[in-house]
Amino acid sequence: MPYQIDLDSFKGPLDLLLHLIKKNEMDIYDIPIAEITAQYLATLEVMKHLNLDVAGEFLVMAATLLHIKSRMLLPRDAEETAEEVELDPRVELVQRLLEYQKYIAAALSLDALPLLGRDVFVRSSPEVTEGEVEEAEWEPVGLFELVAAFRDLVQDNAEESFHEVDRERLSVTDRINQILAALAVRSSLAFTDLMVGVVCRSEVVVTFLAMLELVKMRLARLLQNGAGGPIWLYAVDDTGDGCPVQDEALGYS
């Protein structure tokens, strides 16, 4: 039996199955498993003939279909049937197909919405307003943005420290007090400003920890304008020029 298949359009085995079901006007709740397995395998054959890479997922589905088919052929074990609720071997597959169909429909309805930059437009496209970053709304910095910023820092400070300075251990507490002092003067510091004069990795780490501690103690806030924007450390006003932080208050020394 010849099959006409638009191979490129299949996004995966579930998609192909839905296509076969629709094309043959099968009842999705009562799939003739032998028939659909035959057609599915035939399609894979065609794909192989065309030297297409048959993705692993298609083969997994082929195995699943054959497994279901064999389970349907086997007579049921009397004991087993008594114990378990009789389960159609096709149930899981049908459930997946229905679920997938649901998200295909959802994808279509998303696509039907008026999309910004496609169907509706705003006064100026976001990329033009590069000069007015200051005006952007401040938003709290997310954990993963913070981690990304830290990663950048560590990378920037890779193995640059050739000159051997006397090891002067900078403690987190010292650093906190330094930052607090700086914040008392300027009320806000850019994340990257904190690292000015920092020479080695351990200082980067200490500075980062100090900053996190400040945020945790609610002496400072981290804000960012717009996703991907620079991160700023802000003094929290009401603490004023507070007392210096004591070692014991922290878990570090």
Next chain:
Amino acid sequence: MVTADLKAVVEGLLLVADGPVRPDRIALALEIDVPQALAMLQELQAEYDSGERGFVLHLVDGGFQLRTRPEHAEWVRRFCKSRPFRFSRAALETLAIVAYRQPVTRAEIDYLRGVDSGGVVRTLLDKRLIRILGKKDIPGKPLIYGTSREFLELFGLHGLADLPTLKEFNDLPPDMLAAIDVSPEAQGNPEESAQS
């Protein structure tokens, strides 16, 4: 200031704003209270809707934004010389799954779509339409994903509750619905570590 003037000021603010404007931001700038700001925004919204205006005041992610009318898309595109973009089906499906099922792991997305979705997920992350919400507390600690603010802005939604309703494909008939557990984890689908 007279209310009529204030409303004109609000209109001006909307014009210069670089994103959806929340009523509290307007209230802050004009030193009025939030309900008053909201009322004026809604008045403007109604005015634009009723008059034959070339733009509407659209509620996006809790804020208000001036946007052109969807029915004018063709003309605006021509004017801006912008090419209409299209999402790939894979991207749309993945986006739909993340939007409706968040927080969701890569393995769940893969299971639902029946194909590996790593590339699509990465692209969507790069476009900032989805974001990492954290890690799921199951073996392998896979990352979990959700949609972003940019997603709401792109699709013009004022919140996740505003998503089109998910059509329930009248689930299985009762006789087939015997005793099944259809959470992806329960199907012997090993959670891969989503770290890559």
